[in-house]
Structure formats: C-alpha cells, structure tokens
Amino acid sequence: LTTPGNHKARRREQILTAAAHCFAAKGFAGTAVADIALKAGIGKGTVYEYFSSKNDLFFAVFEWYSRRIEAAAVISADTLSGSARQRLQCFGRVIIRQWSEIRELFSLVMEFWAAAAASQMQQRFKRAFRQAYNDYRKIVASLIREGIERGEFRSDLDPQAIAAAVVGTWDALFMQAWFEEGFDPVQVERSFAEVLFRGLERSKS
Amino acid sequence: LTTPGNHKARRREQILTAAAHCFAAKGFAGTAVADIALKAGIGKGTVYEYFSSKNDLFFAVFEWYSRRIEAAAVISADTLSGSARQRLQCFGRVIIRQWSEIRELFSLVMEFWAAAAASQMQQRFKRAFRQAYNDYRKIVASLIREGIERGEFRSDLDPQAIAAAVVGTWDALFMQAWFEEGFDPVQVERSFAEVLFRGLERSKS
Amino acid sequence: LTTPGNHKARRREQILTAAAHCFAAKGFAGTAVADIALKAGIGKGTVYEYFSSKNDLFFAVFEWYSRRIEAAAVISADTLSGSARQRLQCFGRVIIRQWSEIRELFSLVMEFWAAAAASQMQQRFKRAFRQAYNDYRKIVASLIREGIERGEFRSDLDPQAIAAAVVGTWDALFMQAWFEEGFDPVQVERSFAEVLFRGLERSKS
C-alpha cells in the first residue's frame, strides 16, 4: 500500500514531528540535533539527509506548524455563512477553539517569535510572520467591510485597524492561556466578542 | 557626592544596559558574555563579579526592562482622573504611546517569551510573566468594574475577561508594529478603543 | 567486439579518471567519494564495487598516473640513438616536453608526495616513489656511464650522483612551472642542458 516515493516524505514528516516536540520542549538553542534524531528513532546523520542544517530544519518546522494552524482557519473562512456578525463570530471561535490542539506546541510559536527577533534567521522568519499576520488581517478586514456594506456594522469603522486589533487579541489570548493554567481563552473570547460586536453594530434606532 | 556604594550600582547598570542591547540584537543564545563585556567596556571576568551567570544576567535584564516599562504604567494609573471611560482610555493611550521608546528593545520581549517557553529558566520567567499580566489585568479590570459601579458601563460585563482581552490587544499591537514597518499602533489603538467603549458603555436610552 | 570482461575494466578506468580529476582539484582530503561518483556519473556505492576504500582508490590513481607518465619515458628511452649526449639530451627533452600534458593533473603529484610524507598510506607511496626515482636515475646513470665508456664524457664523474641531480632538476622544473604561470620549463631545460653537457664532456684538446 505504501509506494516507495512515499518513504522520503514520511521520513521528513517523522523528523519534523520529532523536531517540533524537541524545540517546543527545550527551545531551539536548547535542542541538539542528536536529541531530534534520538526522538525520531534514527541516526544523527540521517537528519542531514533531509535538512541541510539545524536552522533549515527549524524553519521547516515553522512552515509545517504554520500550515497545520492555517488549514483550520482557511477551511472555516471558506465555509462561513450567515450575517457578517455570525461569520466573524464563527471565524473567531474556530480559531480560539484550536487552543486545545495548539497548546501542546505553543512554545514553538514563542521560539519562532524569538527567531524572528534576533537570530541569524531573522529575515526569513520576520517575512513569514508579516505575511501570516497580513493574511489573517485581510480575512477579518474583509468580513468587517462586508458587514459595513450590508449595513450591519457602522460605517465609520476602519476595517484594517479593527482587524489588526482583533487578530492580535486572539494571539494574545493564546499567550495568556499559555502562561496561566486556569485561563480559558474560549470563555474570554466569548465575553470579548459580545462587547466587540456591540461596538461594531449599527445602533438600532 | 558619589558614595563608594554607588560605584557598584553604576557598574551593574552599565552591564545591564550593555547586555540588554546585545540580547536585543542577537538574542540570548547568540550573545556571548564576551560581547557584553566588550560593549560595556569592561573585562569578561568582571561581569561575573556582578552576576553569577549568563542566565542570571538575562533574568536581571528582564527585571530591569520590566521595571522600566511598568514605571510608566503605574505612574499613569495612579494619576488617572475623570470618568471611567476617560481613565481607561488614558491608560491605554499611555501604554501604546510607549511604543516609540519600547521599539528599540522590543526584541528583548520576544526573547523573554522564548525563555519563558522553553529554557532552563522557564519557571522563573513564566512566573514573572504570569505576575505581570495579572497586574495589568487587575488594573484594567478594576477600572472596568468602576465603570460598571458608576453606571457608565453595562452591568452584564465580565471585567476580568474584558481586561484580559484589552491587555492582550495592546501587546499584540506592539508585536504587529514590530513586524511591520508601516504599522502605527497608536492609530490602530484609537480605532479599536472607540469600538471597545461603544461596546462597553450602557446604551443610552 | 566488447567482451563482457571489458565492461568492468571500462568502469574502473572511468572511476579512476573521475577520481584523478577530483583529487587534483580538491586534494585527497577535500574530495568526497560522493564527488567522484558524481563526476563518474555513477552511484556512490558502485565505487566500492571496484575499489575497496578511498585509500585504495587513491593509490590506484597513483599507479594509473605513474603508468601514464612513465610510458612516454620508457618508450623514448628505448628508441634513443646517436651519441651519448644526443641520447641523454633527447631523453631529457622528451620528459620536459610532457609538461603540457602533465600540467593539468600536476596537483596530483603533490598530493602523492604528501601521501608519501604523512598519511596512513605512507609506506605504500614511499616505496613506490623510491622505486620510481630509482628507475629514472638508473636510466640516466646508464646513459652517462655509456658516455664515459665511449670517451664522450669525462671519466672522473659519479654517474649515480649526476643522475640524481639531473632527474631531480626535471622534477623541480615542473614544480616551478606549476607555481609560476610564465615559467617555461622547456626553455629553462635547454639552457641548463647546455651548461650540463659542457660540464660533462671531455674538454677537447
């Protein structure tokens, strides 16, 4: 059932997963390539057959992780329906609901931020983050714009700015949830969304 | 006027500043103790007269940086006056306005996050971050609670949850500003605040 | 016309040639077996079907190269005719004239010397070099001895010593030519030969 061409892809994935967990647990600097190989159950040298350097592997983990996260968002964004409020609300919920899955590897995100901030890989990471934030902001901004056009939302809003704030809030809730055991991002998001939508919607007269 | 005891304090500060800039520029792992000593214009060994290890120095930089940042917030929180809305609005603005000063060393924050996420110093940093977020949330939550009590804000709000979202948003705006040259957090905050307050305030009838 | 046994011989030659060029270009240590396989257009593992180790391959290149070089010398030595002076002169010229062909792979010779000097293969190489120098010295010495017997050359010469010097000079001219672009070994040899023969010949009275 397994075509031979699959083998290399599988190995790659296997290494990526092992690397992701190592980096998440001990950070980029704290992880030795040997650790990753050990966790993947392969020889040290084999890692280098699939990734040309530790840096490269780290960036590949970043891409792998991003893809995993984005998939959910993209799917939900495509299948949204209903009023602008419902759609935006739904989008936010889908994202925040990912927390339980994201949690395990959330350390990774912080490592990625640090890499974007001050490593030799700065540029690569910074560009990717810029792109990612842009993508999310665009989706949210267009949902807001739609609400304005439909007359659901007030017309004096700056969609880009609101989108930036909203997207940022989601990220920040994850972070607070990560720092504090009892913090429930889903519930906080719900409270926040109510306030947000009350502020966005045209006051009914 | 310079007591001898001052000398040590000065040296400490000198090393902290040098370290902060090095860590901001090249990250914790990318910075050698020798770099810091060089930047501080002192001998490598001297660093160890003031800090017992690189880890300790890093955490000291974290505390030094936190103190710098918090100072402004605490001061402004103490001197706020006017309506609940005005006070909260003012508080947010003071924080966001810090951006121009924070910017230079914002990489540090990301390094701190990474340290909290996955270093040997995890616990120390995590606890400190938890504390810091708590402090901010408390201030904001109490302002919101005040607004509720005064009848300015709606009574069905969850002050803690809203506070978490608001505080998080500020952080997230800094991050986006850091990633994107043209991003103006001050302006975004203004747009966001308007929506927020409209959502918080009791609908006038 | 191609017997099956030829295939292996061809492959061997193909690998030898590839190896020779790689070793010449990047040295023994600087050449990876993979480089050689790539250059030969075959798989890495195949190299080991023909040579039991990188060391062995290197020595085989040495033998292959020696054979190539010696062939010319042996042929010319066999076909020499005329006076002793003419024969010796001719022999020297044939050797020096090889320069244009030798040049490309002359780096190899230096690699061989280094291998003879200080590698694990020392003994193998050292013995081979000793042998090679001996062969050349013998040819030259016997030509000189012939000249003495015929009365062309002075009788107080030490054929072995002169032969050593002459053979050495040829080598040394190659090396200088290798180091210096403009150095013309053919012309230098001519000037040198004139002085040499004047020094060898019986003064005419």
Added chain:
Amino acid sequence: LTTPGNHKARRREQILTAAAHCFAAKGFAGTAVADIALKAGIGKGTVYEYFSSKNDLFFAVFEWYSRRIEAAAVISADTLSGSARQRLQCFGRVIIRQWSEIRELFSLVMEFWAAAAASQMQQRFKRAFRQAYNDYRKIVASLIREGIERGEFRSDLDPQAIAAAVVGTWDALFMQAWFEEGFDPVQVERSFAEVLFRGLERSKS
C-alpha cells in the same frame, strides 16, 4: 628574567612547534587540533586563543618553518666572499648542509606543497611559494651575473634559467634524500657542483 609580554609569544611558539611536529608526522588532514593541544600540553580551547582556525595555524607553521629555513640562506648569502664560483659554491653548500636539520620536519614541506596544490588555502600557499622560489632564484641569478661580469663565467648564459635549475636541484635532492635512507645529498651536490661549474666557467685557453 621573563617579561610578562613574553608569555604570549612563548605560548605561540610552543603551539607552533607542537603543530609542526604533528603535521609532519600525520599530515594536515590526519592531525586533530586535539592532538596538537595534547602535544603542547595545553587545553584544546587554548589553541584557538592563539590561532583563529586550524587552517590559520597551518599557515602560521608554514611561515614559521620558512623563516627557520631562510634565515640560514640569507645569513650565508650576506657573508659570502671570494670569486663568484666560490660564493655560489658556498651558498649551495650551506643550503644542502641544512639537510640534517631540515630532515626531521621535511614532511612538512610536502604537506605545504599539497596545500598549495589543492586545498582551500591554495592561494595563500601558492603565493608564498612563488615568492620563496623567486627570492632564491634572484640570489643565485645575481651571483651568476656577477660571475659573468667578472669574466669568470661564460657570457652566453641565461642567469635566470640556470638559477631556476640550480635552485630546483637543491630542492629535488632533499626530496630524494627523504625518500631514500642512504641518499647523501651533500655528496651528490658536490659531484653536481663540479660539473655545473665546469659548464659555467669560461674555457681556459
């Protein structure tokens, strides 16, 4: 008696000597930096306080060795006196007499040649060798030119070419001596010199 400034210079020398012996015994590639440190009786890391890389250290050994060898030649060249023949003869003898001292580390020379032929350090070494050969050729050529001017040597000689051959011969004798236990370069040089001078001198009439 030992000024403190001397310490670093001494350490450097100590490392150079250890490195020279290691490289001579096992070649550049075959020598580990750890071997050198061990031989020098210091820690591995200390080597890097004095030389920035193994390559650099190797080149430093080359310079150190060259200086040692050249010193003798330069001194003797300066103090030569007598007829052109006597001076040239003396110069050659001084050089060849160095053999007993050179012998021990002669492997080094071959390593240097190989490095000039095909290492990453090619250019550095090649340039240095070119320079060295040039220096020697110049000295010998000027001695020959002097002999011509004084009427001792024939006027139809090409001093540069003869110099190249003579200098090369010396080198080549060392190499043969290195390959063959019983080879006595001093005696061979004497025989060769006689022939050479007979070839150089104006025929007495």
Added chain:
DNA sequence: TATGAATGAGTCTTCATTCAT
C-alpha cells in the same frame, strides 16, 4: 550488478566559567 539511504565515529569550533595575578 548497481544503488543510495542510513549511519555514527570523528572534527572543528564556540563559549560559559574559573582563577591566578
């Protein structure tokens, strides 16, 4: 026969930390 994926021994190099001066 030919291959190339897998391997781990071996290397260079960095750097936090110590300590004699």
Added chain:
DNA sequence: CATGAATGAAGACTCATTCAT
C-alpha cells in the same frame, strides 16, 4: 576589584562505509 588567559564540555556537521533492495 578587575582582569583575561585557560579550559573542556558540548554541539553542528561531514563523510567513508555498509547493506537491503
């Protein structure tokens, strides 16, 4: 107090060699 020479543990990376296919 300040220093910086010395150190060795640790880690990224290379590559000759093997072996299942």
